[in-house]
Amino acid sequence: MHILHSITQHLFLAVLLHIHTTFSFPVQELETLQPNLQLNYTTAEAGNPFIGGWYADPDTAIYDDLYWIYPTSSLPYEQQTFLDAFSSADLITWTKHPNILTIDNVKWAKKAVWAPAPAFVNGKYYLYFGANDIQEGEPEKGLIGGIGVAVSDHPYGPYIDAIGKPLIGEYHNKAQPIDQDVFIDDDGQAYIYYGGHEHANVAKLNPDMISLGTFSDNTTFKEITPDKYVEGSQMIKRNGKYYFMWSEGGWTGPDYAVAYAIADSPLGPFNTRGRILQQDSAIAKGSGHNGVIRVPGTEIYYITYHRRPLTETDRNHRVLCYDRMYFNPDGTIANVNMLVKDNFADGDFVGWKTDGGEWKVVDKRLQVDAKLGSAAFAVQDTNFTDVAFEATVQLSAGNNETESAGLVFKVKDATKGVAGFSGYYVGLAPSGIVKLETFEAGVRTNYTSVSARIETTVDIRVCIQAIGENIRVFVGDSDQPKISVEGASLVNGTTGVATFGAGAQFGNVSLSKP
Structure with missing residues (x-):
């Protein structure tokens, strides 16, 4: 030096x-x-x-x-x-x-x-x-x-x-x-x-x-x-x-x-x-x-x-x-x-690409304001095959009970925006649901979902382990997966966060190879 x-x-x-x-x-x-x-x-x-x-x-x-x-x-x-x-x-x-x-x-x-x-x-x-x-x-x-x-x-x-x-x-x-x-x-x-x-x-x-x-x-x-x-x-x-x-x-x-x-x-x-x-x-x-x-x-x-x-x-x-x-x-x-x-501690989100909604950093969290019924995502320029993906998700108070916010991964065609991408989505719904969904050219299909206690206005840790054809989803501090599936078809793609409905905040994003 x-x-x-x-x-x-x-x-x-x-x-x-x-x-x-x-x-x-x-x-x-x-x-x-x-x-x-x-x-x-x-x-x-x-x-x-x-x-x-x-x-x-x-x-x-x-x-x-x-x-x-x-x-x-x-x-x-x-x-x-x-x-x-x-x-x-x-x-x-x-x-x-x-x-x-x-x-x-x-x-x-x-x-x-x-x-x-x-x-x-x-x-x-x-x-x-x-x-x-x-x-x-x-x-x-x-x-x-x-x-x-x-x-x-x-x-x-x-x-x-x-x-x-x-x-x-x-x-x-x-x-x-x-x-x-x-x-x-x-x-x-x-x-x-x-x-x-x-x-x-x-x-x-x-x-x-x-x-x-x-x-x-x-x-x-x-x-x-x-x-x-x-x-x-x-x-x-x-x-x-x-x-x-x-x-x-x-x-x-x-x-x-x-x-x-x-x-x-x-x-x-x-x-x-x-x-x-x-x-x-x-x-x-x-x-x-x-x-x-x-x-x-x-x-x-x-x-x-x-x-x-x-x-x-x-x-x-x-x-x-x-x-x-x-x-x-x-x-x-x-x-x-x-x-x-x-962790957005610098007040910025350099390198992220967004589609839909209005994105900004507030109190060390990436915040999106989206109209009810609309969709928005922010993705990074990554291409993980096997990935351990973790972030916090905070649902805004007053979210419509049918809407959700969460993480997207193994995303293909991200340049086509939230209406045209293919990949996986793990969403938290304030009605008390954790859902795993697939997207194919923007068409949304429920893969599986489970009941869970979901609070609004608090950070909820979500961790996804996608290894080979297996996907496991952990919510909160539990070391037991809320969702565990086999036979996932997409091999690799980018990662990010998304909301389907009202606003949400995301923090402490971390990705690594398992």
Whole structure:
């Protein structure tokens, strides 16, 4: 990680105190992290993507007791002329800081402003970035591009070009000058790791952070390319070991993935240990180009990355996500499980698609107002075969006794809306019924139903286990299923919530593979 990720806890607190007392931050932009707050999540509990909009390549920092994300704006190259940043005190609610760097402040940058990497040294904030997508041989033709460095007095910018030209503007060891990460070791030495086109380099940064130093053999660049490296360098240090991470595969394809190596030195050698994050056909594809967050003073780590929603086809449709990253007892990194949760604690429901009714988040619940006799649903972009699906359902007071609200799963043709989808529905009716229904092109058929005590205006836990051709439905805190059927025909599909009638609220959505 960057400087605050690699120093001791005592020094960490001292640096934060220095930052807090040296700089004045606008109250309306920044909040203070509560002391000793333990952000012990299994994933982005308020939903992945955790930020709205198309972004990629998220790197991280901790400044002034806030967590910061610095991503690429995922647009066509000619429109990638600016960078935004996001800050959070709790990894749930994020504040957007737009246009922290633009090409107006980097005269040589024209397009393809990529993969920002932050660092804080000597009371200044630095942002390293790629620009212009320089190709091999182009500098000899007079074309300018590569890795630049900008500086600011604040983590939210504005960042101004520090040297008026690229810091690294040519190919060295066949490495394209893109996708840099800046790592500051315990002794204060700063390194820049970078490289595309399947080659990776490391170089020393001088104390001024805007020029390159040399190694003991008087070279400036050392090649450190591990097996299957493509791009997206990232370095962290843990328990005296150096973890070099990178992305494999093609960035526009579903096989994009994160791999890593471990070394005893920041210069390697880095021998590939394998992939730890890759596509999951039930959740997302193209998962790569990562950063890492460590909650200070803990062993809680998160991997930040971008991925592609399953049903989206635009190559620029990339979104920001994070999941928990665990270390095995031997120091290796466990495979990262992309989880699906949304407790709506951020006041939003990014990534959901709705049809019918009026949807909004109220008091950490997804609320729908629907007219009596009408139908509405909100679905996620998932494609589970076997699934454990849990959420709370709250029926509004005054619901018509013939209507219901609940969960939909194994949904096909969700794009046809609530009137045309096929799949399963578990509904709670205020008349005291739990029903399992099937839908075929919008035609609703009762599969089975049972009596149950259903209260309105209270959260009722509903858990569905759909494994193979078997479906079990649990209601409330009971460990005995209310409904258990065999012979379910649909194999896979998306998931969501629905109402048939008056309004309802849904909360604490969680999906996993049983």
